[in-house]
Amino acid sequence: MFRLDGRTALITGASGGIGGAIARAFHAQGAVVGLSGTRREALAALAEELGDRAHVLPADLADPAAAEALIAAAEGAMGRLDILVNNAGLTRDTLALRMKDEDWETVLAVDLSAPFRLCRAALKGMVKRRAGRIISIGSIVGATGNPGQANYAAAKAGLVGMSKALAQEVAARGITVNVIAPGFIATAMTDALSEDQRAALAARIPLGRLGRPEDVAAAAVYLASDEAGWITGAVLHVNGGMAML
Amino acid sequence: MTDTAEITKQVKEIVVEHLGVEESKVTENASFIDDLGADSLDTVELVMAFEEKFGIEIPDDAAEKITTVKDAIDYIVKQKAA
Numbered sequence: 250m251f252r253l254d255g256r257t258a259l260i261t262g263a264s265g266g267i268g269g270a271i272a273r274a275f276h277a278q279g280a281v282v283g284l285s286g287t288r289r290e291a292l293a294a295l296a297e298e299l300g301d302r303a304h305v306l307p308a309d310l311a312d313p314a315a316a317e318a319l320i321a322a323a324e325g326a327m328g329r330l331d332i333l334v335n336n337a338g339l340t341r342d343t344l345a346l347r348m349k350d351e352d353w354e355t356v357l358a359v360d361l362s363a364p365f366r367l368c369r370a371a372l373k374g375m376v377k378r379r380a381g382r383i384i385s386i387g388s389i390v391g392a393t394g395n396p397g398q399a400n401y402a403a404a405k406a407g408l409v410g411m412s413k414a415l416a417q418e419v420a421a422r423g424i425t426v427n428v429i430a431p432g433f434i435a436t437a438m439t440d441a442l443s444e445d446q447r448a449a450l451a452a453r454i455p456l457g458r459l460g461r462p463e464d465v466a467a468a469a470v471y472l473a474s475d476e477a478g479w480i481t482g483a484v485l486h487v488n489g490g491m492a493m494l
Numbered sequence: 495m496t497d498t499a500e501i502t503k504q505v506k507e508i509v510v511e512h513l514g515v516e517e518s519k520v521t522e523n524a525s526f527i528d529d530l531g532a533d534s535l536d537t538v539e540l541v542m543a544f545e546e547k548f549g550i551e552i553p554d555d556a557a558e559k560i561t562t563v564k565d566a567i568d569y570i571v572k573q574k575a576a
Contacts, residue, residue: 373542376535376539377539418535419535421533421535422535
């Protein structure tokens with residue numbers, strides 16, 4: 250079950266904690282992986298760790314032209330693109346009263362507009378081949394909101410609406426489009442918190458711990474697999490029970 | 495072969511390939527949706543295939559009016575003559 254042998258997958262933000270875990274999990278299931286991100290050295294290190302079936306495809310998705318070029322590069326390197334994982338994202342947290350237009354626009358550009366452009370470009374080949382998987386990494390805050398993250402919450406909620414619209418457009422072509430909405434995952438970002446802060450966070454999670462990148466990666470493997478072929482337009486919440494949606 | 499004849503031939507080839515229909519069904523008056531079983535995504539794919547094949551751009555308002563094989567041929571012939 251859940252094998253991805255011979256499939257090609259592009260993972261954006263693969264130099265990060267969640268993206269790296271998704272890349273490793275896909276690779277372990279037999280997929281050819283395209284590793285994208287802005288940090289070339291981290292991508293190269295991951296590619297070296299994985300060995301064969303790994304391609305480094307650097308891209309800065311803040312550049313509107315980068316998305317289309319990235320899909321072309323992925324198709325060039327791997328022959329075609331079966332699975333797109335929109336994982337890259339950034340935050341510019343601050344209370345709305347202090348939020349600059351630039352903070353809003355940067356987050357919307359990278360976290361929502363870039364995924365749309367990547368989907369649009371990837372779908373051309375998928376529609377032709379009558380197969381494909383698109384998985385976007387949303388967030389619990391897209392459903393619940395979070396103070397200081399009006400921009401990020403809007404972008405992540407936007408991914409859900411976009412994915413549901415795309416899911417309906419391409420369902421007849423055997424392509425599924427889904428969202429994974431992680432809760433609090435232990436990454437470099439949460440490592441910066443104090444022990445007390447981490448404990449307070451864990452106390453809000455029924456399953457009693459922060460999530461691991463691997464928890465998200467397992468959900469991504471599932472949605473990418475043939476076994477998930479009857480699931481589209483869905484949001485899979487991976488949050489330890491913190492929000493039961 | 496005249497340009498129009500060549501364009502007609504290529505348009506029909508694209509339609510046959512994309513929609514997987516019998517060549518004999520692809521008459522000039524055939525409607526993509528009503529006669530050839532296309533859905534709305536098929537029509538978008540056809541327009542994109544025409545754009546690629548003939549090196550032209552078909553804006554959305556023009557694309558909406560291309561509902562039959564003849565519509566496509568006429569539009570492309572006109573664009574190529576311009």
